[in-house]
Amino acid sequence: MSDAARWSGLRAGRQRLRDAADIALPATALVVMLAVIFWIRPAAMSYFGFSLLFKLSTPLMFAALAQMLVIMLGDIDLSNGAFVGLVTCISALYLGPQPMLAVALFLLAIAAYAGFGLLIHVRQLPSIIVTLGLSFVWLGCGVTLLPGPGGTAPDWLIGFMNWRPPLMPLPIWLAILAALAGHFVISRSSYGAVLRGAGGNPRTLQRAGWSIAAVKTGVYAAAGALACLAGVLLTGLTTSGDPNVAPAYTLLGVGAVILGGGSFSGGFVSPIGTVIGALTLSIAGSLLSFVQVPPTWQIGAQGVILFLVLAGRVLLSEKAP
Amino acid sequence: MNDHPFNRPTALGLALCASLTLGVAASNADDGIAKGDTSGKTIAFSNSYAGNSFRQVMIKSFESMAAQAVKDKLIAGSAVVSSNNSVTEQAAQIQNLILQGYSAIIVLAGSDTALNGAIKDACNAGIVVVAFASGVTEKCAYVVDYNLDSYAKAELDFVASKLGEKPLNILEIRGIAGDGFERRLHEGVEKMLKQHPAYKPVGQVYGQWTATVAQKEVAGILPSLPSIDAVLTQGGDGYGAAQAFKAAGRKLPIIIMGNREDELALWKQERDANGYETFSLGATPSVSQVAFWVAQQILAGKTVPKFVEVPLLQIYQPDLDAWLKTVPKGGVVNAEYPQDLVAKIIDANVDKQPLPSVSAPK
Numbered sequence: 001m002s003d004a005a006r007w008s009g010l011r012a013g014r015q016r017l018r019d020a021a022d023i024a025l026p027a028t029a030l031v032v033m034l035a036v037i038f039w040i041r042p043a044a045m046s047y048f049g050f051s052l053l054f055k056l057s058t059p060l061m062f063a064a065l066a067q068m069l070v071i072m073l074g075d076i077d078l079s080n081g082a083f084v085g086l087v088t089c090i091s092a093l094y095l096g097p098q099p100m101l102a103v104a105l106f107l108l109a110i111a112a113y114a115g116f117g118l119l120i121h122v123r124q125l126p127s128i129i130v131t132l133g134l135s136f137v138w139l140g141c142g143v144t145l146l147p148g149p150g151g152t153a154p155d156w157l158i159g160f161m162n163w164r165p166p167l168m169p170l171p172i173w174l175a176i177l178a179a180l181a182g183h184f185v186i187s188r189s190s191y192g193a194v195l196r197g198a199g200g201n202p203r204t205l206q207r208a209g210w211s212i213a214a215v216k217t218g219v220y221a222a223a224g225a226l227a228c229l230a231g232v233l234l235t236g237l238t239t240s241g242d243p244n245v246a247p248a249y250t251l252l253g254v255g256a257v258i259l260g261g262g263s264f265s266g267g268f269v270s271p272i273g274t275v276i277g278a279l280t281l282s283i284a285g286s287l288l289s290f291v292q293v294p295p296t297w298q299i300g301a302q303g304v305i306l307f308l309v310l311a312g313r314v315l316l317s318e319k320a321p
Numbered sequence: 322m323n324d325h326p327f328n329r330p331t332a333l334g335l336a337l338c339a340s341l342t343l344g345v346a347a348s349n350a351d352d353g354i355a356k357g358d359t360s361g362k363t364i365a366f367s368n369s370y371a372g373n374s375f376r377q378v379m380i381k382s383f384e385s386m387a388a389q390a391v392k393d394k395l396i397a398g399s400a401v402v403s404s405n406n407s408v409t410e411q412a413a414q415i416q417n418l419i420l421q422g423y424s425a426i427i428v429l430a431g432s433d434t435a436l437n438g439a440i441k442d443a444c445n446a447g448i449v450v451v452a453f454a455s456g457v458t459e460k461c462a463y464v465v466d467y468n469l470d471s472y473a474k475a476e477l478d479f480v481a482s483k484l485g486e487k488p489l490n491i492l493e494i495r496g497i498a499g500d501g502f503e504r505r506l507h508e509g510v511e512k513m514l515k516q517h518p519a520y521k522p523v524g525q526v527y528g529q530w531t532a533t534v535a536q537k538e539v540a541g542i543l544p545s546l547p548s549i550d551a552v553l554t555q556g557g558d559g560y561g562a563a564q565a566f567k568a569a570g571r572k573l574p575i576i577i578m579g580n581r582e583d584e585l586a587l588w589k590q591e592r593d594a595n596g597y598e599t600f601s602l603g604a605t606p607s608v609s610q611v612a613f614w615v616a617q618q619i620l621a622g623k624t625v626p627k628f629v630e631v632p633l634l635q636i637y638q639p640d641l642d643a644w645l646k647t648v649p650k651g652g653v654v655n656a657e658y659p660q661d662l663v664a665k666i667i668d669a670n671v672d673k674q675p676l677p678s679v680s681a682p683k
Contacts, residue, residue: 044420052420052442056413149434158438238412239441240434240458248407285410286417289402298371298403 022261051169057282062230067253074266075127079135081250087231092151092241110224117220142243149242161236182271200267355623362424369431371403382607415439425449425616453612473509528558535561614663632676640681
């Protein structure tokens, strides 16, 4: 009895160690990149500097968390970026003058997300195909609503994104809050275990009496809600809507999840790691402009940084017991 | 310490001081090149896309001009950053340029609106923002761009100067359906045609700024058309249009050319063979240099309007050979915009005078 308890205690300890190692890599990369930036430009090491550096990582962070939920189920979401673009169009057009209509459209979009999650589960369709198709549907809806970039974000939203809370800049507060909320819901709560189980080991979950369809639908709905949040926040930053604003979020989101310790096989994801991963990936782009890489090399160099950090992650996970 | 970009009051004070000293030194501080000291200033170029030849020439034009300015001690340094057509990335890059403490940022925006937040941040940090060749809507940015009404006007003015105000049949070759530049240029043509009531638009095709497409489209519509007196183009389509007329055995009308090498070569060949006369105009990739000098002049204390119209590069019959020699095979005519020319362009915009034209190479 005491043996078993000790054994499970040991396992929990090792699990925690693995979690820490998962987060250590993106966190180290983040600190190194920040150190280089601050070394080049000490003035950036200020409240103002931090808020500028991390401003645009806020929406990416929520988009990455949405992607994380889908990857947790063992699926992948290629429509994430286009969906965020659609949400910026809705926000820029309706959130100011007709907030109720905007909220209704958001709910409709989230319901559609959940519906497609259910479809993927019921028909056992490959999520990569369904969401690739959906990405064009979202883009089409966005272009129909807003043929060219335009519209205006409501003042309260712009004001919120430029708000200067005490102690730390807003992007840092949001990152900490999102990481902690995700950690307690996904990694700590008993319901979180069910959610992860839906991706990692659905059979067991089914035998324990849970409806996989309900769980998956709920998770897709939550992913849609987080992507909605990302789109609304992005609208506040750019002050306008554009259906083509965020296609890069799809793959950067996947990168952030994997960087933060997630795995494509489903069941293994880390909200804290994902948030740090998103911050790291958005800083990677900044680093290049600080070290003044020639423009023709920048696109390639960004790929190399991504590759190095992700390769480090793979090496690390191979060494882990 | 004085040009610390985060400190708006100081930067403003400095600008005030500079303009005050200038006001004493020159009787009319607003005309000509502003001579305020910008030797400690830095200018960055945020570019949305670097993946085609037009953009490559644009970046090189900026870099060569900026390097020369650094050598002449007009600025302290410059930088170019390109995002891969990702607007969020470009916004992040602008945020970084603010942090790096640039005095001015020139922007070729990937979106007319999505960079507004970042541009506003830059203005709030006391940085001069000059957007060019794109319709950035943020009010605090200076915009350097062509006026597409002038494009249409120049085309029709040339036709009128050659053929006069008598009934003429006009064929219009447009760009790519749905494109913003295409739409604005076409609207300019419609507006300007009203001033020439005798001219009759008899046909329209979409040539997609491409010789082969224009040739196919014009060849398709020609059999249904009466004799054509003039062809209005958008650039890149003149050569194809001429080929279509030749293949149909028709006499070449006035086809306005668009500064492409193939167009100029054809013009020269026809001129040498039978005295063919036309006119060529177009945008230049080196508009980045105009934005660069506009930014430098603002830093130097010159009063610059929020919209600076850039003259289109126009080529007339006598200068054809000189320009043709400067164009690489398959390329577009490019020109240098030195500081004094840009100062003249700004003055012409302020005084609402005709814009100075780019002089032909020697």
